[in-house]
Every structure is written in structure tokens, then in C-alpha cells.
Amino acid sequence: MDGVLIRQIYRNPDAFLQQSVKVSGWVRTVRVSKAFGFIELNDGSFFKNLQIVFDEMLDNFAEIAKLPVSTALTVEGVLVESPGAKQPFELKAHRIVIEGSSTPDYPLQKKRHSLEFLRTIAHLRPRSNTFSAVFRIRSVAAYAIHRFFQERNFVYVHTPIITASDCEGAGAMFQVTTLDLNDLPRNQEGKVDYSQDFFGKETNLTVSGQLEAETFCLAFRNVYTFGPTFRAENSNTPRHAAEFWMVEPEIAFADLQDDMVLAEEMLKYIFRYCLENAPEEMEFCNQFIDQGLIERLEHIINSDFVRLPYTEAIELLQKSGQAFSYPVAWGCDLQTEHERFLTEQVFKKPVFVTDYPKEIKAFYMRLNDDRRTVAAMDLLVPGVGEIIGGSQREERLEILEQRMRDFGLDFEDYWWYLDLRKYGGVKHAGFGLGFERLIMYLTGISNIRDVIPFPRTVNSAEF
RNA sequence: UCCUCGAUAGCUCAAUGGUAGAGCACCCGGCUGUUAACCGGGCGGUUGUUGGUUCGAGUCCAACUCGGGGAGCCA
Numbered sequence: 001m002d003g004v005l006i007r008q009i010y011r012n013p014d015a016f017l018q019q020s021v022k023v024s025g026w027v028r029t030v031r032v033s034k035a036f037g038f039i040e041l042n043d044g045s046f047f048k049n050l051q052i053v054f055d056e057m058l059d060n061f062a063e064i065a066k067l068p069v070s071t072a073l074t075v076e077g078v079l080v081e082s083p084g085a086k087q088p089f090e091l092k093a094h095r096i097v098i099e100g101s102s103t104p105d106y107p108l109q110k111k112r113h114s115l116e117f118l119r120t121i122a123h124l125r126p127r128s129n130t131f132s133a134v135f136r137i138r139s140v141a142a143y144a145i146h147r148f149f150q151e152r153n154f155v156y157v158h159t160p161i162i163t164a165s166d167c168e169g170a171g172a173m174f175q176v177t178t179l180d181l182n183d184l185p186r187n188q189e190g191k192v193d194y195s196q197d198f199f200g201k202e203t204n205l206t207v208s209g210q211l212e213a214e215t216f217c218l219a220f221r222n223v224y225t226f227g228p229t230f231r232a233e234n235s236n237t238p239r240h241a242a243e244f245w246m247v248e249p250e251i252a253f254a255d256l257q258d259d260m261v262l263a264e265e266m267l268k269y270i271f272r273y274c275l276e277n278a279p280e281e282m283e284f285c286n287q288f289i290d291q292g293l294i295e296r297l298e299h300i301i302n303s304d305f306v307r308l309p310y311t312e313a314i315e316l317l318q319k320s321g322q323a324f325s326y327p328v329a330w331g332c333d334l335q336t337e338h339e340r341f342l343t344e345q346v347f348k349k350p351v352f353v354t355d356y357p358k359e360i361k362a363f364y365m366r367l368n369d370d371r372r373t374v375a376a377m378d379l380l381v382p383g384v385g386e387i388i389g390g391s392q393r394e395e396r397l398e399i400l401e402q403r404m405r406d407f408g409l410d411f412e413d414y415w416w417y418l419d420l421r422k423y424g425g426v427k428h429a430g431f432g433l434g435f436e437r438l439i440m441y442l443t444g445i446s447n448i449r450d451v452i453p454f455p456r457t458v459n460s461a462e463f
Numbered sequence: 464u465c466c467u468c469g470a471u472a473g474c475u476c477a478a479u480g481g482u483a484g485a486g487c488a489c490c491c492g493g494c495u496g497u498u499a500a501c502c503g504g505g506c507g508g509u510u511g512u513u514g515g516u517u518c519g520a521g522u523c524c525a526a527c528u529c530g531g532g533g534a535g536c537c538a
Contacts, residue, residue: 029498032500033500035494037497038497053496068489083496084497087498104489105489110488111474112474113474113475116531117474171537229538231538234464235536235537237533240537240538245538335535386538432538436538447531459529
């Protein structure tokens with residue numbers, strides 16, 4: 001008899017009812033009486049457990065009745081309709097084989113644990129309901145992203161993890177070196193001689209694949225990256241990690257409006273895909289992590305995102321009569337409290353804030369005709385804040401060079417980036433989506449450490 | 464990095480400056496359809512670390528470590 005997956009049984013129970021079935025999985029809990037008992041078995045293929053009914057007809061009944069949680073079993077029996085109210089069917093066991101034993105000190109108890117405690121046992125927490133749901137949703141969402149772009153013929157670009165370009169100053173970087181830190185080679189000025197380092201120059205872990213993605217954009221037209229990025233910022237918040245994943249599409253012959261349409265369609269696609277393809281996991285999140293989650297996501301799928309120019313946002317905030325800790329004035333960046341007010345109080349749905357003052361945005365963002373603002377957009381969502389940052393890129397060589405001078409950037413470091421404008425440069429645009437922030441929004445999990453299998457944050461690189 | 468709150472049994476939490484407790488987990492026993500099963504009994508502690516105040520510190524003070532919430536930076 002070949003084994004079946006619990007997922008197969010749940011998805012098509014009629015094919016298995018009254019049939020002999022063999023399943024393998026791990027014990028979530030055992031409830032036992034004198035002559036019979038119940039096992040909740042989870043085989044990893046499905047969020048829900050299969051209830052196993054066993055009785056003293058088993059020759060190893062006494063042993064099975066005392067199994068500690070997390071014992072691995074293979075169970076053979078007949079799938080029958082369950083008289084119990086909480087499950088539609090159950091497996092009446094004829095034979096139970098212990099595949100892998102466990103011990104009573106198994107840390108995961110069959111009760112609710114705090115997320116903080118579960119973080120300390122990151123190697124075991126995927127066996128809990130919450131993380132079983134979160135990490136399957138993470139997987140499904142990652143696949144949805146690939147599907148979305150591949151269906152639209154975007155080319156998936158693998159931009160480098162190790163980079164020599166200190167691009168856009170997006171944040172502090174982790175240095176990559178093979179030099180002996182206890183005995184650094186020095187040049188004549190007494191500075192570290194990186195010509196003796198592995199790459200012959202100073203290198204770091206990437207903070208963004210955008211500039212490299214632009215090169216492929218101007219060859220393949222529509223491209224996207226999806227991979228890890230690293231920031232050595234000393235950020236101690238529930239929304240920042242030192243290692244996280246970003247999705248960065250880049251589209252040619254496209255402007256900021258096209259960019260926002262793409263971002264909006266992509267998010268709606270991912271939300272819809274996860275609701276349809278991980279319904280049990282989404283329902284669990286809706287019930288135990290964030291009540292109202294599904295309703296909110298469905299509302300977003302069916303609503304139009306707001307487009308709000310920065311200048312109007314400032315006026316709106318100023319006229320709101322709301323007391324803010326940080327004053328609102330044209331030219332200042334929006335503070336968290338301002339973003340929350342806009343997206344949570346005023347609109348109650350995602351808001352694109354567009355056309356920021358050029359001084360507070362990156363050098364590569366396209367200068368608008370007013371010469372004061374750039375074609376940038378941030379997508380703010382209730383609860384999570386900024387989830388996407390994007391812009392139309394400056395394709396005009398002279399203006400780009402002027403902007404680089406304004407920012408004090410060295411042309412030599414960007415010679416290849418400038419070449420893109422020289423050889424058939426066209427208008428193009430793109431954005432970056434913080435994948436973990438998307439997962440937070442999808443699951444209702446409020447700490448980024450709980451949507452990353454093994455999170456790396458300031459002072460923490462366990463496992 | 465700043466502000467703020469916290470750290471007591473494996474977990475979640477109690478405990479006026481004066482004998483460290485409960486629920487759950489775990490162990491033993493009971494129970495013929497359980498659902499975080501239930502009922503009875505038992506085991507379980509260098510009170511985060513270091514130092515200080517005091518006759519006496521889980522409790523007060525200081526520093527440090529780790530964690531929660533908020534802010535900055537950002538995705």
C-alpha cells in the first residue's frame with residue numbers, strides 16, 4: 001500500500017473514504033482513554049491534522065497511548081466519516097509503526113506559545129500552527145510573484161549579491177572581504193590596501209539590485225529581480241531586518257503611471273492568489289492572528305488604490321487639524337505618523353504618494369517639469385506603512401549628470417549606469433517591494449522576525 | 464541610536480522590603496468518542512547577570528544583557 005498525503009485526503013475525501021489508507025507524519029497530540037484514543041497527526045503537506053482513532057486491538061496499544069508529542073508515525077487503516085463535530089473524517093488505525101521517537105521534554109506544547117518564545121526555538125517553530133501557516137503563505141506568495149511576472153513575459157534577472165557599486169546610498173552596507181582583520185595590509189597613506197583583497201577592491205553585500213536590473217531592463221524591456229538584500233543599519237524595529245528579500249521590477253517605455261498600475265495589479269494578484277491557494281492558512285491567520293484580515297484583503301482587491309501627489313498630501317495634512325509631533329511643511333519627508341494618518345484615518349486603503357521634492361529622494365529619480373519634484377511614488381498601506389518605493393528613472397543624460405553632481409556622486413563609479421542613457425536610453429520605471437512586509441500584511445503578523453525562517457537583526461544571528 | 468516597559472518553574476503569569484505561588488506542560492493513576500479532552504495525585508526555583516542599600520531584597524538603587532512597544536533610518 002502506497003502512502004498518501006493528508007493534503008490529498010482533504011482535497012478529495014471521496015476518493016479515500018472507506019478505503020485502506022497509509023499516512024506518515026508527526027504526532028501533534030494524543031488523547032487517550034482506557035481502551036481507545038485519538039492522535040492528531042500532521043504530515044506537513046497540509047495545514048490541518050488528520051485524526052487517527054486507535055484502540056486496544058492494536059498489539060502496541062499501550063506504547064502508542066503514551067507517545068510524546070512530535071513522534072513520527074506511519075499509520076495504516078481505513079478512512080471513515082467521523083462522528084465528531086470538528087473533523088469530517090478520521091483514520092481508523094489497524095497498524096501504527098513508530099518511525100522516529102520523541103521525548104517528553106519536546107519544547108512545543110499543545111497550547112498557545114508566545115511568538116517571543118517561539119523565536120528562541122526557530123528550528124522547531126515551523127511545527128507550530130502559526131508558523132505552519134505563515135511559512136506556507138510565504139512560499140505561496142513567492143510563487144505568486146513569479147507567476148505574475150512570468151505570465152506578463154517579464155525576465156527574471158539574478159542581480160549580484162556581492163557588489164562593488166556603492167549604489168544610491170540606500171543604507172549602511174556589510175563589507176565582504178577575505179583580508180585578515182587582525183593584520184590588514186596598508187598602503188602608503190596608512191589606509192587599508194584593498195588591492196590585496198579578494199576582488200582587488202572594496203566590496204559589499206548588495207542593498208538593492210535596481211541599478212543592475214536597469215541594465216537588463218534596457219535589453220529585455222520588462223524584468224524583475226527577486227532575491228536577498230542586506231542592510232547594516234542599526235534599526236531596532238519590528239519592521240526591519242538586516243537580511244530581507246526584495247522584489248524589484250523594472251519596465252521600459254513606461255512612466256510613473258505605468259509603474260503604479262503594475263504595483264497595484266501585482267499586489268492584488270498576490271493577495272488573490274494566496275486567498276485561493278492557501279485558504280486554510282489564511283483562515284487561521286484571520287482567526288488567530290489578525291481578525292478581519294481576509295475582509296481587509298478582499299476590500300483591497302476590489303478597490304482602487306489612491307493616487308495622492310505629495311504636495312496635496314501636505315495640504316491635506318495641514319488642513320486636517322490633527323496634532324502631529326512632527327510639523328508638516330512642504331519639503332519635509334512624511335513621518336510615520338503622517339503616513340499612518342493618511343492610510344489609516346483618511347483613506348483606509350493603500351495610498352500612492354507621488355512626486356516628492358527632489359531633495360529628499362534618490363539621484364536616479366526623474367525630474368518633473370516643475371523642476372522641484374521627482375517622479376517618485378511610495379505605496380503606504382494600513383498597519384505596515386511603506387511597502388513599496390518606486391520611481392520613473394531619469395533617462396536624460398545631462399539631467400542625470402547634474403543630479404549626480406548635486407548629490408556629490410563620482411561619475412567614474414557609475415560609468416556603466418550612464419552608458420544606459422547614452423545608448424538608446426528610454427523612459428523607464430520600477431519599484432522595490434519589501435517581500436517580508438508583504439508577508440506581514442498578508443498574514444497580520446506584526447514582527448518581521450516572525451515572517452523570516454531565521455531572521456537576522458541587530459545583535460542577533462542565531463541558527 | 465533615542466524614549467519607554469519588562470525579565471520569577473519547561474511555558475504563561477502571581478507574590479506591602481519579612482516562609483517564592485497558580486494554571487498549563489511533564490510523571491503516576493482513573494475514565495468506552497475525545498477536540499488546547501476531562502478527573503485525582505506528584506515532580507518542578509541560584510527570581511536575567513554583576514555590584515550596591517538594608518537586620519533582611521523577587522521587591523529599592525546602578526550598570527550590563529536580552530525581549531516588548533514607540534521614534535529615527537528605510538523595504
